[in-house]
Amino acid sequence: MDSDEGGRSKIPRKVQETKTQECFLCETEGGKLREAATMQVNKRINECAKTLCDRKLLAKLSAGDVIAQEVKYHPGCLVALYNRERAYLKVREQEKTQEH
Numbered sequence: 217m218d219s220d221e222g223g224r225s226k227i228p229r230k231v232q233e234t235k236t237q238e239c240f241l242c243e244t245e246g247g248k249l250r251e252a253a254t255m256q257v258n259k260r261i262n263e264c265a266k267t268l269c270d271r272k273l274l275a276k277l278s279a280g281d282v283i284a285q286e287v288k289y290h291p292g293c294l295v296a297l298y299n300r301e302r303a304y305l306k307v308r309e310q311e312k313t314q315e316h
């Protein structure tokens with residue numbers, strides 16, 4: 217399962233020694249990790265965590281914004297989080313329509 221070839225020259229070699237290269241969302245090391253570098257990502261992750269009442273995620277986020285924490289994530293995990301939020305909101309929407 218090694219599909220990393222070709223992409224590794226782009227990664228600047230700094231920090232690596234202090235932080236584990238672990239995905240913020242699935243807590244798995246390795247794979248193609250992306251750094252959370254924009255406030256927009258920070259905002260979206262916060263929104264999703266709140267909507268889904270994901271306590272684990274909220275706990276991590278309470279330590280500071282994802283940029284300050286130099287959070288890494290798999291792009292796929294972020295998409296999965298967005299999808300979870302969307303599915304959740306859809307269910308809530310349906311419940312609302314059924315209520316009345």
Ligand SMILES: [Zn+2]
Pocket residue numbers: 239240241242243244289290293
């Ligand atoms: Zn992940």
